[in-house]
Amino acid sequence: MHGRPRKAPKPEDEAASTAKAQKLRALQSQFFSFHHDKIYTKEAVELSAKLLEINPESYTAWNYRKLAVEHYLSQPECNPDSVKSVLDDELRVVESALRQNFKSYGAWHHRKWVLSKGHSSINHELRLLDKFQKADSRNFHAWNYRRFVAHLMNRSEHDELKYTEDMIYTNFSNYSAWHNRSVLLSALLEKKAEGFLLKENVLPEEYEFIHQAIFTDPDDQSGWFYNLWLLDQTVTTDSPLLVSTWPTHGSDVLILRDGCQNGSSFSPFTTLHSESGSFPIVLYFNQPVEGVNSSTVTIECGFNKNGYLLWEPLSVSNSQAAQVWVAHLKFPTSELDSSVEVSVGHSKGIISTRGFQYCHPSSFSFNVHVQPVEKDSFQVSVAESILWREENFKVYSAQSEESIPIATFDQLCIKDGHDSTASNWRTEALAKEVECFRELLSLMDCKIGKLTLARLLTAYDAMSFPFANKLVHSEEVLKLYNDLMKLDPTHHRYYKDEHSLVVLQKMTSSKESLLQHCFQYKDSVSSVIANPICLRLNNLSLSRIGAFEKLLWVQMLDLSHNELQSIEGLEAMQLLSCLGLGHNKLRSITALEPLRKLKSLRVLDISYNQIGDHSIDTTRYLCSSPLSHSVGSELNTDETVISDAALVNYWEAFYMFKDLKLNQLDIVGNTIADEKFKSALVKIMPTLKRLDDELLN
């Protein structure tokens, strides 16, 4: 029951519960013996009913009753009438059990089971539900069962919608009712039922409806939840979209082999090194998708004749769906100058996790130049290292016509342009919402109102960005999140994360603002990076990073002196070879998991973080571990290594670093980084040449 305070038990209550327990124990032991001996006599069945009436949580007793019913149904003497009476009995038992506790999972399940036998008058079920839903209007068991019954009897969604609406009118603080409304509307929209053909006709009315609840009582959360669902329905396009790629459309990519220096006139933004004879192609979608493979994404170029590419999902959870996909295109060793065209989605198969097809076939093309190997210039000095020192960075002044590979939506050749008109109503709906919540905030200070406005403005900016080409409201959004951090310290970290994302979106929204953060790494004697451009996002008090779709080109990234606790999403930056994460708030090795997907990473600085400070690793459960099935086999192959006692204690480090080919690692300033750990690291990574400024043999 909702809204009823608990009372402390009185002494007589305790006595009563002891007596009840005693009675229950006797019943139970007798019941178990019947169950064990498969006795399904009338007496035995009645005993189980008695037991369930007192304790509806007895799952065994429910299962026993199912067996008893099956047993009866298999008897030769049973006829339709007697079957009916047996099933009626079951319904009665369930009903009295529910009276005892109408949140009993077992009882509701048993009722579904009886109904699935094709029995009971559905109207009777609806009457029963009315009774339960009147007694406790939010009880989600009853609502779940209601959906089950409504489906079973093919009750129209319209009728159910009406019922839900009445329940909301009685008391709109009802999560279950709002939820049911969203379920019904989704079903109607999906069916394209009459009056529910287009979202753009349905959603405005829903917004109007939910505003009544929100304005009447902004402190009530249930309405905000529904509002959030509506916002999601407005913003999310059903079919997935390709938002960004690397290489970008129309770019010239220069690839240098090992040890080559860049002496050409190519832009450093599109110059990269390759040791492996291949370079990555990255597809960045607006939502996780499945089914990216060489038949859904085709490639045409002079050097990959069969067009086959192995596409990998870049997701840390090992799922088959990911927002970012990568494939490595091999190029010949000889000098090359070739154009590559990639076509996405011309044949069906790319599907969003919500089941919608990718339906905007698009393609992009770029030129690849491979410089021939110059053996004589190949000289790798073990002494060279990347030093994240201020004096090593110089403001980068771009040549005027130099293209910065900020790929945006509009750079893709989208064959099907109908989406712009369809998105008009979305922008309009968002604009209306913005106005509405500005009004609410003019009346009162309201945390969730501010948060909603911030989300709305962010969504509005994102949606109108391709046309406006700037984030009009980012200052306002940042101010809202700043307010929220002060107003609601409990959720400070969430607001901080959102704030960081907006800062990054803003920074990457234009070439000008992005260039302000591009520096030339001057001490570029290193052969590790061919591209001396470093994106410096240091000292911005970022707690989270984002805007990856605009940063796919980055090879050297300085994120030091921020407040990062996580680097979620960083796996999208496939070209990354130098990464500075010093002076952040990373708390564990497992927080570095996205790095495992960065095959080009050579230099990593995680010095002065909090790794090892906290005995409880809060990200560990998110990370694949030897205990989870997903990586079990992977680890088994390295049994010899894992058997090393020193490594057993550092399995996270082993798991995290063993596939990285790091040359340089800075880990000083973390609690974990003692001599033992360091020597373990050296064992894990034979490629390591420098650890905390120390040269290794």
Added chain:
Amino acid sequence: MDDIPPYPPIDPTTFDLIVIGTGLPESIIAAAASTASKSVLHLDPNPFYGSHFSSLPLADLPSFLSSHSTSPSPPGSASSDEHHDFSLLDLSTRPLYSSIDISSFSPDLLDQYSRKFNLDVAGPRVFFCADKSIELILNTGANQYMEFKSIDATFVGDNKGNLLNVPDSRAAIFKDKSLGLMEKNLLMRFFKLVQGHFAGEQDVKISDEDLQSPFVDFLNKMGLPPKIKSFILYAIAMEDYDQEDTGVCGDLLKTKDGINQLALYNASIGRFQNASGALLYPIYGQGELSQAFCRRAAVKGCTYVLRMPVTALLVDKDTGCYKGVRLTSGQDIFSQKLILDPTFKVTLPSGSSPSPPLQAKFPFFSPKDDRGKIVRGICITKASLKPDMSNFLVVYPPRSMFPEQVTSIRLLQIASNLAVCPPGMFVLYISALCNDDDQGKKLIHAVMNTLLTVPPPINSESNASAQSETTESGKPTLLWSALYSQELTLGQVDFICSTPMPDGKLNYDDLIDATVKLFKEIYPEDEFFPQTSSENHEHDGDGDGDGDVSLET
């Protein structure tokens, strides 16, 4: 007068308390005194219970009203039968009603159904689910004799006939179609402020300064727009006088009292599971309430004699103290205390003025209270004022009808599902406070003309049948109406006490306060309905639970 039925003699002849009149305050006192183990004789000259609080059949209402509109000549001089110990003071009635105006536009129809009507003499009146009268009914167990139904809604009306829904609860604000989003937010926040104040939340305490200031100023301070202010003042706090016009309303409602009213209203919503709104109405009419208390008194041993007029009071010759009453039957009954229906008047022997001690003992004789009047109207129609709704309250705040309107007008529509009229008909009770009859009637007529089609008076020859229930304008047609003005008199306390008259309020709370006070005056030692948990709930068979009123859904 020849055919006076033989009056049975009353035995015993001495009681602790004699109560004359079975109006609500008298009935409550009779029940309370009986509960306190007093011997009580409860008399009423009428053949029915309730006197000025009764619900009467259509045919009986006009005669009841007119019998109390003139001062009948005292029934013979009582001095003929002078008792040697007592002097007799003749008892007569004071006129209570004036300007009675009864019109019937469909006599045949109504004659046919006269007995099916239970028309409240003191309407419009309702209960708030959490008010004192409901508490009293529950405490005394009088709830076993009554059944209630929820009033569907409250509206605020204007002079164009529009009825605006009053958003009186969270759910109603949410559902309301006429309020803007800002208004919804303001109103709900104000409700929450009041709730928080009563819940003792520190940060939402209303300051003492605000509590002592006029409520209307506080509403202004909270930035509530005029429409919402009017809802709160007149349709929730049920104020009578124009709060924005200090000239008319000497004592403006204080914030303290205003929020108490709001709290009562709020506590009323949802108090009973079957009651959707804040207001209740008893099935068979308001007369049931007096009757329920009489039944309660009878269970406790109170003796009831109806159709028994009292002709005179017996007063000690020397001290001038009250001793007993002389009944129409000629019997003398003695008691220590006497409670009188306020319409009774003690006539002093002609030619003699009361001696100084007597004067001092009878302050009641000087006609000192003139608290103005209330004009009541009862209308019968065959169509609801609001299609698809049966029972509801409409409030016309001051100045909503015309600029000179200084008091609220209230209208209550009750349908046949409350057993007050034949199926398909509706009874409208209208009332307004006023200084004189004409002013009051103007208010009632204004409402009637706005909402109803009043047919021309029937020519006695042409049978004006075949009238449609509503005219082209969509207004229900008036079938019958009664308008009358009632004096507002307060009760008096002395060794003879008279109870309060029906007041101008919508519920009974003020009357109950006055009644409790009266009881305390006459029985200072006794508790007014002591809590006895055992017998209160001896009768709750239908699972409504303890302390619940019976509600018909």
